[in-house]
Amino acid sequence: xxxxxxxxxxxxxxxxxxxxxxxxxxxxxxxxxxxxxxxxxxxxxxxxxxxxxxxxxxxxxxxxxxxxxxxxxxxxxxxxxxxxxxxxxxxxxxxxxxxxxxxxxxxxxxxxxxx
Amino acid sequence: xxxxxxxxxxxxxxxxxxxxxxxxxxxxxxxxxxxxxxxxxxxxxxxxxxxxxxxxxxxxxxxxxxxxxxxxxxxxxxxxxxxxxxxxxxxxxxxxxxxxxxxxxxxx
Numbered sequence: 001x002x003x004x005x006x007x008x009x010x011x012x013x014x015x016x017x018x019x020x021x022x023x024x025x026x027x028x029x030x031x032x033x034x035x036x037x038x039x040x041x042x043x044x045x046x047x048x049x050x051x052x053x054x055x056x057x058x059x060x061x062x063x064x065x066x067x068x069x070x071x072x073x074x075x076x077x078x079x080x081x082x083x084x085x086x087x088x089x090x091x092x093x094x095x096x097x098x099x100x101x102x103x104x105x106x107x108x109x110x111x112x113x114x115x
Numbered sequence: 116x117x118x119x120x121x122x123x124x125x126x127x128x129x130x131x132x133x134x135x136x137x138x139x140x141x142x143x144x145x146x147x148x149x150x151x152x153x154x155x156x157x158x159x160x161x162x163x164x165x166x167x168x169x170x171x172x173x174x175x176x177x178x179x180x181x182x183x184x185x186x187x188x189x190x191x192x193x194x195x196x197x198x199x200x201x202x203x204x205x206x207x208x209x210x211x212x213x214x215x216x217x218x219x220x221x222x223x
Contacts, residue, residue: 042215043159104161109157
């Protein structure tokens with residue numbers, strides 16, 4: 001069974017530029033999550049989708065971050081414009097069951113460096 | 116409200132030493148409990164889980180028992196290896212928020 005796929009693995013941009021990350025969850029997983037993990041910290045939930053609907057985006061900085069999951073499968077997370085403090089690893093995860101239950105399957109992450 | 120408290124790291128051990136990483140939670144119900152592990156440069160992966168009281172999750176020599184009376188889910192391993200060096204996260208399923216985790220460093 002294929003795991004959660006993310007791209008790109010690494011991205012370096014200058015502040016005020018934009019960047020987009022892509023995630024393809026495990027086939028059949030209805031729930032998809034984006035986390036931000038700053039060096040030395042645990043992952044912080046940015047947004048949670050159930051199929052193509054948003055369940056929780058309370059910690060997403062909506063002035064610069066956006067995410068979509070148009071067909072209920074893969075998802076894109078965008079940052080525009082980027083700030084220095086956005087340097088982090090962006091992890092995508094998916095789960096088979098509904099919100100707040102079951103095992104999360106994580107991708108390897110996309111490491112963003114903002115200069 | 117619901118919360119989880121995990122032992123702070125870093126934990127530094129010699130190879131073959133005994134490991135305990137403490138985790139306690141508060142909750143109104145009885146959530147499923149998970150330990151995730153993050154190896155350097157990788158995403159998180161499930162290490163083990165327990166879904167009800169007195170259940171013992173085990174994997175790769177690690178064990179954790181769901182203790183309802185003490186609301187705990189401590190992670191243990193009898194003999195750690197250098198390859199166990201990683202960050203470990205305790206995560207009840209009621210909350211999709213992870214703490215800082217506990218960094219384990221095992222030296223030969």
